[in-house]
Amino acid sequence: MKKISKIFAMALIALTVFCLASCGGTGGGKTDGDVIEINYWHGNGATLETALEKIKANFEAKYEGKYKVNLVKYGGYDNLRDTLAAAISSGDTPTAAQTYPDHVALYLYGEALQSLDKYINNPEYGMSKEEQAQFIEGFWNEGTIYDAAGTRYALPFNKSTEVMFYNKTIFDKYGWSVPQTWDEVLVICEKYKQTEEYKTAEEKNKGVAYVLGYDSRPNLFITLTQQWGAEYTSFNEKGEGQFNAFGAVEKDTKLSQEALGWFAKQNKAKNFATPIDFGAGQDGYCSTAFLNGQCIMTIGSSAGASHNNGENATIDKFVTGVASIPQHDLNNKQVIQQGTNISLFKCEDEEEELGGWLWLKYMVSYESALLWATETDYFAIRKDVMESQEYQDILNGIKRDQNGNEIARLEPTVGAKAKSVGAQQSDAYYTNVAFPGSSKARDKAETIVERILYASPAVSVEVAYKEAYDSILNN
Structure with missing residues (x-):
């Protein structure tokens, strides 16, 4: 059976040469000041990009300037996919990117993605079993649907x-x-x-x-x-x-x-x-x-x-x-189950690749997932976010003053109702x-x-x- 369309086969044929992509296209890796640059490619619109900028600023502050994240927008998910396919063929991929499952399969065909298991299981900068258990099961499991072994190539991000x-x-x-x-x-x-x-x-x-x-x-x-x-x-x-x-x-x-x-x-x-x-x-x-x-x-x-x-x-x-x-x-x-995930590309520079992993890990942390779920129309991807007062207040139309006291209970918005229904039908x-x-x-x-x-x-x-x-x- 033919497994890939001719257009993408042509785009990826050069991967026999570039099995290990250079990674960090358009500026990734170390700068002269030893700041490690992370190039993250995405297809989000303006509203979502505003929330993403906040997550980026928080990440850079957490690591006290060691990392600089370049958010590179490619105007829509299909355009992002096609641009990444071309980048893989030239060996000039980003450090990390927003991905759909079908797109991940394409990039795997080009041997461009890094398995996240090596990072998740690392005792120093990985994810504990308790942390992994916080993710909504269906969202978490989607990152392992690419082979019979269940290798992880993605983390959940914006879900609907x-x-x-x-x-x-x-x-x-x-x-x-x-x-x-x-x-x-x-x-x-x-x-x-x-x-x-x-x-x-x-x-x-x-x-x-x-x-x-x-x-x-x-x-x-x-x-x-x-x-x-x-x-x-x-x-x-x-x-x-x-x-x-x-x-x-x-x-x-x-x-x-x-x-x-x-x-x-x-x-x-x-x-x-x-x-x-x-x-x-x-x-x-x-x-x-x-x-x-x-x-x-x-x-x-x-x-x-x-x-x-x-x-x-x-x-x-x-x-x-x-x-x-x-x-x-x-x-x-x-x-x-809809929405995108986030994936890490193979990098020649080990420090850049590690930085890319830390960026992805931070994007799905409690703090970032809470920000994303409360400032966009997408679901909470974590149980602790779903159970948080901030998220529950949105679902129930509750308004609070600066001291956290309830001051009004309004009809939930249509978006809040949709989030509630999404949680209720998650088993399906x-x-x-x-x-x-x-x-x-x-x-x-x-x-x-x-x-x-x-x-x-x-x-x-x-x-x-x-x-x-x-x-x-x-x-």
Whole structure:
């Protein structure tokens, strides 16, 4: 099986020469004053970069000027991935970087990443077992999904999940319970279509009204595949990555096809939609349609909670509720775990590499994780942060004076509600194995959904899957 796309194979071919990358691209290593520079590449936006700057300042102060961290932004995660791939091929990698699991698999193909086990287990500057136990288990375990041995190549950083936002004002008006299963969602669909609100939504939007929207087409494919009892991807008995749901494993493929066929039926019945159904101006999300009243439930990232705040609706404002996503089987709950990790690159300069490890370790420390969780829309990655008064105050809408006394208890923000739901459904989190080329699966998952729902002339579910799998194998 071909494990990596041609474009990345070309980008990484020079790795036979640069197995040990120079590390610290654009200035890493020691300066003339013996200050050790650490280059950290990331893809965060301006708001997140502000929080990152604070963590950097605290780290540099802790080590009293021994280390200088250069934060290098590469405008988005795909651009970061491509830039790192090119840097690996030239042997000029950063000290450390923000990574997605699929990206880690790519960098491992180029033999550019350093295992973190050698540092974690070091008695002088490692992490104790007690410290490791503070991390949310699912987030922590994601750093070891790259081989059968469970080698660690990443630490958790900014984490989110999918949640369901719903129009609580309408639900309360009609006394509807929040659905826990897809069957219960369909009951709500039938009830809502009998209301004046639905008729008004259809009239105002020229018939473009549904009941539930789903932001991410790749996530839709993967989550329904998992919920129907199939494996999306896996390692085979030889330790090679395989694309189960696309055609590699017949049982998984059939279950996945059943799930997507079911969703297509609901889309045709105008129960479920993706952003494509709502037309231009959606920016790839259902948030605008949700605020416009074109759907009363939408599934999206917890980190995008503020975009689904009904108080920001331009016409009929409403209260937004947040709940776990619906399940196919409550005995097999599956909710996607999202967000990036952080990884260390191999360096010729041992002091720079050690500094890179200490930087990563500080980024996930209690102090840094607390700052990140309270100043951004991302989850607490640690149990002690989750249990802290500062974090619990955010979840519960509590305001305190400078002496720590409670002075007000407000309705929690939509973002706070999303964080609470994320914690409640953490036992259902799944993550998929990553291997060179596995990022292609996500791209093809999106293609399958679009072909099934929107192809003209129409194609069958089976044909859409076969097209995607053939493309994976031949590129």
